[in-house]
Amino acid sequence: MTTATLPPDLDAELSALLGAEGWRTDAATRQAHGSDDSRRHAMPAGVALPRDRDQVAAIVRACRRHRVPLVARGAGTGTAAAAVPFGGGIVVSFARMNRILQLRPDDRCAVVEPGVVNGDLQQALQPLGLFWPPDPSSFETCTIGGNLACNAGGPRAVKYGATRDNVLGLVAVTGRGELVRCGGPWTKDATGYDLTHLIVGSEGTLALIVEATLRLQPRPRAVAGLRALYRDAASATAAIARLMRQPQVPAMLEFLDRSALGLLRGQGVALPEAGAMLLVEADGDDDGLPGVLQALADAASGEGLLDLDVAPDGAARERLWAARRALSPALRGIAPGKLNEDVVVPVSRIAELVEGVEALAARHALPIVAFGHAGNGNLHVNVMFHPDDAGEAARARAALDELFALVLALEGTLSGEHGIGVAKRDWMARAFDAPTLAAMRAVKAALDPDGILNPGKVLPPGHPDPL
Amino acid sequence: MTTATLPPDLDAELSALLGAEGWRTDAATRQAHGSDDSRRHAMPAGVALPRDRDQVAAIVRACRRHRVPLVARGAGTGTAAAAVPFGGGIVVSFARMNRILQLRPDDRCAVVEPGVVNGDLQQALQPLGLFWPPDPSSFETCTIGGNLACNAGGPRAVKYGATRDNVLGLVAVTGRGELVRCGGPWTKDATGYDLTHLIVGSEGTLALIVEATLRLQPRPRAVAGLRALYRDAASATAAIARLMRQPQVPAMLEFLDRSALGLLRGQGVALPEAGAMLLVEADGDDDGLPGVLQALADAASGEGLLDLDVAPDGAARERLWAARRALSPALRGIAPGKLNEDVVVPVSRIAELVEGVEALAARHALPIVAFGHAGNGNLHVNVMFHPDDAGEAARARAALDELFALVLALEGTLSGEHGIGVAKRDWMARAFDAPTLAAMRAVKAALDPDGILNPGKVLPPGHPDPL
Incomplete structure (x- = not known):
């Protein structure tokens, strides 16, 4: 499905619905909404900037009538080109749906619109002693909606899980243009089908998320880290196995190979010569942390360890992590x-x-x-x-x-x-066998029967329903 | 769909497929497979006891051809009548698919067949220093497959999550009779649609689970508990809010009202007069545990607290929990x-x-x-x-x-x-609005187009696809 220009009726309808601020067809705006961090680009025929969920539902219904595709967009930091509108059609930007709707510390959850920037949510949570675990390196610009769409992770996922593990509920607009509500401000649910976790990670192909209830965690009171340098990658990977086999789960456990260490040095990080490095973090409270750190240090130690440094708090540790984030x-x-x-x-x-x-x-x-x-x-x-x-x-x-x-x-x-x-x-057909891909296609057809939501993404071309 | 007797062709086919041990139509076996802990009963027309996943797939394909419904069955400990074959047809018991296929301590996961008893898995994990978090009170008899089907929980879920939070991958047979494979022995996944968590909690209406990869946790080295008695329920619920607002997550946090306390006394538990009780547990390592327990004791304390007892290890604590489990x-x-x-x-x-x-x-x-x-x-x-x-x-x-x-x-x-x-x-239509129920019905139709898997369960009657 390719839609380089829009049916005039649809253009008029969206213009009336969204106004001049919410519906853009000028070349500059379309150009700016055509790429993501994959560095690929395609021109959409128009850019919608809805203000609320009802506008999103109306946009989808209008596009469905005209069989025009829609691509949801957060901040465009994705690397897999999921937000690039290869088939033309309409980009739906959530830039104006960026309100934090509720902070509920007693229920350890927050209710947000999809356009909220990850880092802005973290800042709002700081005074409450809480945080939301997903911490992609783009956290200062990427949006919660984008995190949800691609099931974003980050270093903290080893202890706290990735995005899917930290979502309690969603409101989303399916390809039928209907609002569905699943999950909510509770942590245990055996009521009906779990549409919440199905929609997370579906990259805008099953539904457009218009509200999310996020599970929050208490901010650890204390954090400490280790920097371990190894002779070679084999020694470092043996240490990873030891670290993950013992009971103290690290808050982060990052591996860097020899070439990555060279890049760190290029950014001014002073590092001895080594074949591989592990960055390990522990978090907890002041009583428990020394024991955890000791257990991690013991596990990190072994054949091929060249240097084990308990990273000091503050500036030096922050420099190391900033350099790690700047690696890509x-x-x-x-x-x-x-x-x-x-x-x-x-x-x-x-x-x-x-x-x-x-x-x-x-x-x-x-x-x-x-x-x-x-x-x-x-x-x-x-x-x-x-x-x-x-x-x-x-x-x-x-x-x-x-x-x-x-x-x-x-x-x-x-x-x-x-x-x-x-x-x-195009590798999906090697990762999944034909019946599993057919089941995914059937689920796609169930929620987006006309295939208007981000067509051509996630699933390789194939027959939608073989039976 | 009601199928009190089977088409002779199907009977012959299943008999040839499964043999005399695997295909039963005698009244005693059918009677024994017609109820669960809901105390409701209905007679199936036959009971299949497959040995492996290929037999399960063949059973579903055969039933699909004849439009005969199937109801999956673990140990029959469910309370919502999900395993009762009200429409007749075939009960598929997983009693003979009860092998632990892999214990992978280095990957913190186990691969099991659905008929494995929860408690048997826990015993097998004990020497490895690991456990699987779901701990329903029926853990000594209920099966992993049943836990997965109804997204079972238990007291530990407050810290470790319920079943859905502790599953990494599934192999399952959809209503099309096809094996689908999703997830696997890894802890982070942004590859395609999350069928795993969709199938968990779907009560055998979307697919029959034939293998599960379960996320394991390290056994805490130390456990300690508190018993807090309150003047009235209001004081106890205020303490619950305080306990969940502070950063130390309890390993269990159980509430018992005045009538429940009366029942405990009836079971020989010595308890002072009180309006409500909280049982609180903390786990961790020896260094950190005292601090956690103190934080929980502080939070449990407040207006209306009558008695706070640090439960001793061993027999007294076990008696208290055994009595709690026997409450139902x-x-x-x-x-x-x-x-x-x-x-x-x-x-x-x-x-x-x-x-x-x-x-x-x-x-x-x-x-x-x-x-x-x-x-x-x-x-x-x-x-x-x-x-x-x-x-x-x-x-x-x-x-x-x-x-x-x-x-x-x-x-x-x-x-x-x-x-x-x-x-x-029949309350589902009040918990979910019509578009959300329609989306669930569409997902059901996608994976079970002929509606043969546990018909009449979970979703209230309605049109399968309104658009």
Whole structure:
């Protein structure tokens, strides 16, 4: 379905519904709403900026009548091109639906509109002694709606879970243009089908989220960290296994390979020579924390450990983490082309993954930088290349294909926190067998019978319902 | 759809598929598989006892061809009549699919067949220092499959979540007779639609679960408890709010009203006179636990506290909890009829719920006993009556109707851990608006297009797809 221009009736209807501030068809606005952090771009035919849920429902109903596709958009920080309107149609931006509707500390939840920026919510929660766990590195700009759409994670997920684990309820508009309400301000629910967790991670293909009830956690009173340097990746992955086998769950557990350490040094972080690094954090209260930190330090210690540093509070620790967060953007310094995949394997298979990635880099003569959320088995594997060099570009694509084959052979899956979008869509048929994909397509058809919500994303092309 | 007798072709086909041990049509076996803990009964036309997932898929395909309904069955401990085959057809018992397939301590997960008994899994995990959080009071007999089907909970859910929060992946047979595989031995997943959490809690109406990958937790090294007695329910509910507002999450937080305390005494538990009781547990390691317990004791203390006892380890504590677990069965001593609802409200509204329940008991002149998982806002409200007394039975039904109206007015929902089955089905249209129910029906039709899986459960009668 491609809709480069809109039916005049629809244009008029949306203009009347949303007004000049809420309905834009000028080229500059359309251009600005056509890309995300995948660096891909496509022009929408119009941009809707609804003020409330009823406007969202009306937009979807109008588009449904005209069979015009809609793509929901938060802040455009996604990396899988899920927010790029390849089929034209309408981008629905939630920039004007950015109110925090309720803060309910006694129920440990918050009710928000999808356009609220993750970092703004965290700031509002700070005085209450609470936080919302998902902490993608783009937290200062990305929106809750985007976090929900792609089931975003971040380093804290190892202890607190990713977005799906921290949502209690949703209000959303299905592809039928109807508002559905599921879950709510409670923490236990055996009442009907769990549409809430189904819609989370569906990347705007099943419904447009217009309100979310988020599960909050008490802010830990104390935080402490470890920096562990290892001779090589094998020593570091053995330490990851030891860390995750013992009972004290770290609040973060990040792995950085040799190339990533080089990038950190390039950002001015002073680091001894090493083959791999782990950043480990513990949180808790003042009484319990020293014991937790000791348990983590014991587990981090072993064959191949070069240096174990209890990171001081304050500036030095913050510098280390800021550098870690800046790793992804800094990669462009190695080569202008980057295929960044956030694959997942069972924790027990990380060593094989890292070994396999090193072999891939050697075989294809390309820099591959691997780092990420080791406690969840979720590594960011960045295949670097020069797009203008046809040979490098072809080798990069081949390496990526072999990477996914490796991950699936290690009982893993394609994405831990970035989602599928179009970037990983064509591997879905290898990650899932035909009946499972058919079941997903049937669910899609159930909630979006005309296929107007973010068409072409997540599911590879195929027959919607084989039976 | 009612199928009191089977088409001869189907009978022959299932007999050939499953053999004499796996396919039973004798009256005794059918009788024994016709009820659950709801005390309702209906005769199935046959009982299938498959050995493996391929047999399950073949059974569903055969039933689909003949449009014969199937009802999945674990141990029959459910209270909402979800396992009762009101429409006849076939009961699929998972009693012979009871193998623990993998224990993966390094990945903190276990892979099991649905017929594994909850308590058997816990025993197998004990030497590994791990446990699976769901702990319904029937844990010694109920099966993992049943826990998954109704999203079972238990006291530990306040800290560790209910069943849905502790499942990483499923293999299941949809109503099309096809095996779908979703999730796996990893803890972070942004790959495609989350069928796993959709199928959990769907009470056998969307798919039959044939394998589950369960998230495990490290066994806490130390556990300690508090017993707090209050002058009245209002003082106890104020303490619940204080306990859940402070950062130390209790491992259990159980409320018992005055009538429940009377039942405990009837079981030989020595208790001072009081209007309400809280049982609070903390877990952790030896270093941190005293601080947690102190924080919980501080929060439990306040206006109306009569007695605060730090429960000793060992026998006395175990007696208290055993008595707590025996409360539900003990209720029959008050009156032979019991309408037991496991309603949920936001924690901040528990006081209003308890007050409302007391008013209901007074207004309808019936004993109502309330106790349960206060940290989740999940109370078991038991309306007691003599079924032979037509007036009492009518008043009990009226009280129940008012209870659900109260719960919904307090922003709550119908069931926290027992599920809907048929027992609460007719209130679904009050808990959800028409578009949300229509979306649930569309999802049901997507995965079970012929409506053969546990027909008549969860969703109230209605048109399957209005558009």
